[in-house]
Amino acid sequence: MLVFIFSTFSSIGLAEAYRYTVYSLLILAGFVIYTMRSSLWHLDLLHLDGFRCAQLTLRQMLHVAAPLFLFLVAAKDMGISRTFLFSYCSLLACCLFLTNRRLPNALANLCFRGRRQQRTLLCGMPEDFARVEPWLHRKTSFGMQVCGFAALQSGTGTLPNGARWESVDDLEAILAREKINQVVLTRTLTAEGLQALSARCDTAGSRIFILHxxxxxxxxxxxxxxxxxxxxxxxxxxxxxxxxxxxxxxxxDVGIALPVVLFV
Structure with a gap:
């Protein structure tokens, strides 16, 4: 978009500047529409491989290029340089791919480190660990640090990595010793059990999350x-x-149909 704006005021007249401003607004509208209708919160942006980054970039480019090319066709605009247009789209695709690939991890490293990390206690049964282990691994990029394990029943053993399951009866001592910020309960309990566990976490100043x-x-x-x-x-x-x-x-719907009705 900056390329469009720069070219608008560098070597063309006022009429051409107006036209390039419209193109810039169309590109901005494409980004806004994509942001509003996309489901980025369902994507693990910190662990995208090259193929998924390419898919994300392609979807972004379709949302940006479609309104622009539809307007060009509907308005029958022959003045814009096709070489410049396709060069701009190619450069934008490269920038979006690199941004999708590198920027999320850079922001995560900046925002979730040091005191911003969430010291977490896993509370449940040892057999629940396999279910949540991939999730815990992904959340380490968001500053989640698993610092302890509390078993709901006594007599449990250790994890494959050597970590020992402690008893939930010692919950207050574990929370104080490890400076736990949040407790993740990996299975549901009875209403009385949940109320008691929640009250103990609240007293210690730790939030509780319950996995259903x-x-x-x-x-x-x-x-x-x-x-x-x-x-x-x-x-x-x-x-x-x-x-x-x-x-x-x-x-x-109106943005696509209106240029066709007016100019075709």
């Missing part, structure tokens, strides 16, 4: 919704239920 197994029980992905103080569980997500998504879809 509802998806494993139902065999389908679930989504939790809170509406006016009531908690619901749905088995299917409807993107167009969100007014913002409906507005985005309508704007995209």
């Amino acid at each position: 197994d509802l998806e494993e029980q139902l065999g389908r992905p679930v989504r939790f919704i809170r509406d006016e103080g009531l908690n619901f569980i749905t088995l299917r997500e409807e993107p167009l239920e969100c007014p913002l998504n409906r507005l985005t879809k309508r704007m995209l």
Whole structure:
């Protein structure tokens, strides 16, 4: 976009500057639409390989290039240099690929280190560790540091890496000794057990996270919704239920159809 803006005021007149400004706004609109409708929170941006980075870059380029080329076709604009346009798109694709590949890790290293790390205690049973181990490994990039293991039942052994499971009866001592910020409970308990464990964590100044197994029980992905103080569980997500998504879809429909109606 900076290339467009620079070229706008460097060697062309006011009319051409207006046209290149429109192109810049179209590119910006493409990025905004992609950001609003994408599901980047479902992507593990810190562990993308080259192939997945290329896929992400391709989707970003389609959202950027599609409005621009549709406008060029609809407006029948023959003034813009095709060589410059394709060179710009190629350079933008390279920049997006390198950004997707390097920037998330650089930001994570900057934001999640030192005092910003989350010292975590895993509370559950040894057989639960295999289920959460990949997740724990990925979260180390976000500053999560597993500093202890508390077993809900006594008589448990050690992990393959040699770490020892301590008893949940010594929870307060473990939290104080390891300076734990958060506790991850890997299985659900009875209501009384959860209340007691939550109260002990609150007293020690640690947050508690509870891993549910509802998806494993139902065999389908679930989504939790809170509406006016009531908690619901749905088995299917409807993107167009969100007014913002409906507005985005309508704007995209109008943005594509309007140039065709006006200029074709």
